[in-house]
Amino acid sequence: MIPELHNLSYKRRLQRLELISLEQRRLRGQLIETYKHLNGLSNVTLEGLFRKDKNVRTRNNSQKLLLRNFQTSQAMNFFPVKIATTWNQLPENIVSAGTMTTFKNHQDKFRITNPPVLHRTNPMSLTP
Secondary structure, three states: OOHHHOOOOHHHHHHHHOOOOHHHHHHHHHHHHHHHHHOOOOOOOOOOOOOEOOOOOOOOOOOOEOOOOOOOOHHHHOHHHHHHHHHHOOOHHHHOOOOHHHHHHHHHHHHHHOOOOOOOOOOOOOOO
């Protein structure tokens, strides 16, 4: 550890080092995996993991994912359920990026101007 940062809180160390939190890094990675899956760039076959919304009149982006209804609270921790809400809130220029690098760059710029609000009950939510 850097000696000057030893007495600082986790949040202050992140700010000083200009890093994002572990929760935000996980969210970024999950969005990247979602992009790869939806664009056929993943070598993992996850048939039926996501269902796209067929409604063409959607806000934010044209690649909205359908939110599934579950009877248990444990289902909220299932990857497609957690990530769908966050994915649906991304703007069109991010989800329709032509390359992985473009997706990452646009996502990072969006995160800087729209930092996610992370909750214990639903860490993938961008809104309170």
